[in-house]
Amino acid sequence: xxxxxxxxxxxxxxxxxxxxxxxxxxxxxxxxxxxxxxxxxxxxxxxxxxxxxxxxxxxxxxxxxxxxxxxxxxxxxxxxxxxxxxxxxxxxxxxxxxxxxxxxxxxxxxxxxxxxxxxxxxxxxxxxxxxxxxxxxxxxxxxxxxxxxxxxxxxxxxxxxxxxxxxxxxxxxxxxxxxxxxxxxxxxxxxxxxxxxxxxxxxxxxxxxxxxxxxxxxxxxxxxxxxxxxxxxxxxxxxxxxxxxxxxxxxxxxxxxxxxxxxxxxxx
Amino acid sequence: xxxxxxxxxxxxxxxxxxxxxxxxxxxxxxxxxxxxxxxxxxxxxxxxxxxxxxxxxxxxxxxxxxxxxxxxxxxxxxxxxxxxxxxxxxxxxxxxxxxxxxxxxxxxxxxxxxxxxxxxxxxxxxxxxxxxxxxxxxxxxxxxxxxxxxxxxxxxxxxxxxxxxxxxxxxxxxxxxxxxxxxxxxxxxxxxxxxxxxxxxxxxxxxxxxxxxxxxxxxxxxxxxxxxxxxxxxxxxxxxxxxxxxxxxxxxxxxxxxxxxxxxxxxxxxxxxxxxxxxxxxxxxxxxxxxxxxxxxxxxxx
Numbered sequence: 001x002x003x004x005x006x007x008x009x010x011x012x013x014x015x016x017x018x019x020x021x022x023x024x025x026x027x028x029x030x031x032x033x034x035x036x037x038x039x040x041x042x043x044x045x046x047x048x049x050x051x052x053x054x055x056x057x058x059x060x061x062x063x064x065x066x067x068x069x070x071x072x073x074x075x076x077x078x079x080x081x082x083x084x085x086x087x088x089x090x091x092x093x094x095x096x097x098x099x100x101x102x103x104x105x106x107x108x109x110x111x112x113x114x115x116x117x118x119x120x121x122x123x124x125x126x127x128x129x130x131x132x133x134x135x136x137x138x139x140x141x142x143x144x145x146x147x148x149x150x151x152x153x154x155x156x157x158x159x160x161x162x163x164x165x166x167x168x169x170x171x172x173x174x175x176x177x178x179x180x181x182x183x184x185x186x187x188x189x190x191x192x193x194x195x196x197x198x199x200x201x202x203x204x205x206x207x208x209x210x211x212x213x214x215x216x217x218x219x220x221x222x223x224x225x226x227x228x229x230x231x232x233x234x235x236x237x238x239x240x241x242x243x244x245x246x247x248x249x250x251x252x253x254x255x256x257x258x259x260x261x262x263x264x265x266x267x268x
Numbered sequence: 269x270x271x272x273x274x275x276x277x278x279x280x281x282x283x284x285x286x287x288x289x290x291x292x293x294x295x296x297x298x299x300x301x302x303x304x305x306x307x308x309x310x311x312x313x314x315x316x317x318x319x320x321x322x323x324x325x326x327x328x329x330x331x332x333x334x335x336x337x338x339x340x341x342x343x344x345x346x347x348x349x350x351x352x353x354x355x356x357x358x359x360x361x362x363x364x365x366x367x368x369x370x371x372x373x374x375x376x377x378x379x380x381x382x383x384x385x386x387x388x389x390x391x392x393x394x395x396x397x398x399x400x401x402x403x404x405x406x407x408x409x410x411x412x413x414x415x416x417x418x419x420x421x422x423x424x425x426x427x428x429x430x431x432x433x434x435x436x437x438x439x440x441x442x443x444x445x446x447x448x449x450x451x452x453x454x455x456x457x458x459x460x461x462x463x464x465x466x467x468x469x470x471x472x473x474x475x476x477x478x479x480x481x482x483x484x485x486x487x488x489x490x491x492x493x494x495x496x497x498x499x500x501x502x503x504x505x506x507x508x509x510x511x512x513x514x515x516x517x518x519x520x521x522x523x524x525x526x527x528x529x530x531x532x533x534x535x536x537x538x539x540x541x542x543x544x545x546x547x548x549x550x551x552x553x554x555x556x557x558x559x560x561x562x563x564x565x566x567x568x569x570x
Contacts, residue, residue, distance in 0.1 A: 144403070163403055182401070201400070225297070225374040225420040226402060226411050228338040233404045246339075261398070 004059055006052035008066030008087070014042045015090060016051065019073040023081035023100070026059040041072075067106050075102040078119060091128070094121040097145070110154065111135065116164070117144040126151035129173065132166055133159035140181065142166065148237055155192065158185040161202060167234070167241045177204045180262060184230070186241050200259035207244050209266045216254035221268045223248055271548075272566060274538045278548040279565050284436045284530065285553035286561035289324075289348045290355045291431030291521050293379040294363070294387065294422075295331065297342040299372040304330070307370035308343035311362045315347070316467045319488070323358035324348045324433060324519050326465030337376050338420070344378055346465045348433050348519045352385070355427065360390045368394065368412070368419050375419075377407075379426030379521070388412075388421035428521055432561050435464075435518035435526035437533050438476070438494065438550040440510045441542075447512040448472075450537050450545030454516055457536035463525035464518050476515045476552065509547055523561055530563055535570040 006021065016039040020026075026034060035049030048054065052064075060081035064074070067087020074090075075083045078097040085093070088106035095114040103122045104112075110128035113121045114135060131153045132142035141160035148167045149157075155173035158166050161183040168176075168185075174192030177185045180199035187195075188207045196204050196216065231245035248268040254260055272279040296311070298304035308327050315325035328344040336342040347362070349355035367375050368391055375387060388410035392399040395412040401423075402409045408423035437454065441447030455471035458464065466472075481489035492498050493505040494513045506513070516533060520526035537546050551565055 146405070165404060184402070184404075203400075203402070222417055224411075224418050225338045225340070226409060226418065228340070229374075229409065229420065230402070230404060232337055232339065233407070261400075263400075 001061055002057040003061035003063040003082075003084075004057040005055040005063045005065055006048070007055070008064070008068065009051060009053060011068050012046070012051055012070045014040060014044060014046070015070050015072055016046065017041050017073050018071050019076040021048065021062065022075060022078050022083065023059045023062060024077075024079050026062070029059075031056050067104075069107075069109060072109070074104075075100075075121075078102060088125070093123075094119075094147075097121065107151070112149075113142055113145075113147045113166075115140065116142050116147065118164075120146045121148070123147075123149045123151070126170070127153045127157070127168075129154035129156055130159050131157035131168070132161060132164075133157075142183065146237065152189070157187075158183070158204075161185060165230075165234070167238050169238060169240055176206075177202065179258075180204070186234075186238075186244065188238075188240050188244060196255055196262060196264050198258045199255045199262035201261045203263050203265065205241075205244060205249070205265045207267060209264070212252055212264060213255065213257075215256040216252040216264055217256060219251040219253050219263075221248055221250045227265070272569075274569055276542045277538050277546060278542075279534075279569060280548065280550035281566060282551045283553055283556070283562045283564040284434070284551035285556060285559040286432045286434040286436075286523075286526060286563065287350075287559045288429070288561075289350060289431040289433035289519065290352050291346060291348045291379075291428045291519070292355060292359060292385055292425055293328065293344060293346050293377075293521065294359075294425050295336060295342045295344050295376040295378040296367055296370075297336050297338050297340040297374045297376065298370065299340060301330065301341040303370065303372055304341050304343045307367050307373045308345050310370065311366035312345055312347075312465075313366075315358075315362075316469070316473070318348070318350055318354075318433075322349065322354060323362070324465070324467040325358075325362070326467050326519075328465055329462055338374055340374070342376075346463075346519070346521065348431055348465075348467075352383075352427060352429075356385050359385055359387060359425075363387050363421070364391050364394070368414070368421070371416050373419065375421045377422040377425035379428060381426035381428060383427040383429065384424035385427045386424050388423040391419075391421055430523070431519065431521050432523045432526045433519040434559065435520065435530055435561075435563055436552045437516045437530060437537070438552060439514045439516070439537060439546040440506065440548040440550065441512050441514075441546045442509055444512040446543075446545055447514050450540050451514045451516060453536045453540055453545070454533035457532040458516065458518065458529040461525060461529040461532050463522060464520040464529040466516055466518055468515075468517055471516055473515045473517055474513075476513070479554065505550075507548065515552065526561070527563055527568060530565075531568045531570070534565065534568050538570055
């Protein structure tokens with residue numbers, strides 16, 4: 001299957017909203033139709049054709065050759081198919097996606113995977129703040145699927161996480177898993193202050209934990225079947241996460257300042 | 269007509285008549301083989317016949333750690349019942365009383381399919397609010413805190429409406445000793461077939477029944493035509509050289525699995541020969557009008 005390729009001509013002069021360039025919205029459109037789609041966020045009109053050289057192919061596999069931190073909302077609401085970005089993205093790649101696969105071979109801005117409910121988002125570089133988190137006014141962040149960051153993530157990764165699995169292979173900023181409702185967040189390198197701040201339910205696994213808040217209660221070291229199952233399920237996606245989960249883990253219950261049914265696991 | 273003979277064993281020109289059932293499969297794991305087997309054995313106890321036990325259940329096979337979701341040794345259990353509702357009730361009751369209670373156990377779905385039976389979705393209430401739901405991809409687990417740690421249980425398992433119950437072989441031998449030997453060899457051959465269970469004790473039943481009874485309250489009663497002690501007193505089905513009859517009943521997730529098991533059993537019986545084993549093999553049926561699945565012995569011979 002030949003992919004539909006968008007090759008970036010030059011760094012855009014304004015922030016662009018790439019929300020229209022997703023498989024389900026491009027289905028049935030000719031290259032000419034696609035070239036005419038408007039992407040601007042300022043008063044200066046810019047079409048897809050102005051920004052990208054377009055090479056025709058199946059909309060089920062979209063490829064961006066070259067990226068920029070000005071390219072926002074890549075893969076917004078993707079339901080199925082594959083989107084690959086060879087370069088950086090701006091804010092909120094993979095926001096509200098419910099299926100399919102989005103791969104960013106570069107860094108991205110804040111709100112990556114924001115409120116995604118399914119599918120798979122992989123970020124090869126670093127992610128900004130509020131990874132998977134809700135936008136202003138929304139009640140829930142990520143509610144399903146798998147989100148993997150190979151590099152580092154900013155502050156408040158997994159804010160209001162409700163369901164799904166988030167793996168940060170690098171380090172996380174301050175307050176990872178803040179206000180978590182449920183779901184799973186794994187951080188393999190360092191993380192900033194107060195992980196799981198005000199979390200209600202859910203699971204956070206930290207390979208190199210900072211000092212936990214006093215509102216997390218030590219429940220002791222345990223060897224849990226569920227960690228082994230998750231290790232096996234995660235192995236194809238992140239070998240390092242799989243290795244962390246088979247280690248003996250100490251369970252801390254919290255945040256007792258909120259509901260207190262969440263947990264943070266640390267290696268024993 | 270001269271009877272079919274294979275290696276000296278007479279094979280009846282008959283067939284086993286089997287019925288559609290609802291079936292399901294789960295995988296029970298534990299810290300070691302012993303406790304995985306223990307949970308599975310307990311769960312499949314008192315599950316020989318739907319007539320009195322609610323369900324028919326048994327151990328299908330064992331799995332080593334690298335083939336189980338949590339890397340621990342496991343045992344695959346199959347359960348069968350006549351309706352989805354009964355199967356559901358039996359599955360949850362048995363998992364709740366026998367697997368949840370067994371030290372170190374975990375319980376996983378082991379049958380794919382669109383029709384689902386809740387297990388963890390029901391047992392989770394034991395957690396009294398401390399149960400934890402975990403989803404990964406399309407799999408959903410419940411973690412229930414228990415006194416030795418956590419009971420991990422998949423939310424649902426698959427249900428098949430294509431299961432087949434009541435495949436059978438009737439082994440007729442000169443003495444209980446030789447008949448038992450043939451039956452034991454057949455059982456061990458049939459246990460090697462995946463997707464089937466032999467629900468009776470050790471796979472063997474000695475009290476085959478016929479439909480009806482002289483007593484009004486009894487729906488089924490002893491199959492007098494196959495009782496060797498009544499050979500001269502009733503219209504018997506037994507020849508003069510037969511002093512013992514044992515039956516092997518087979519339930520399977522598919523029609524093919526049941527046929528495969530009967531084929532394996534027949535092969536073992538024929539290989540042993542009449543001298544030290546069964547002199548004749550038959551199969552139980554009701555004239556072919558009740559059950560839609562007919563397994564003809566002549567088609568399954570080695």
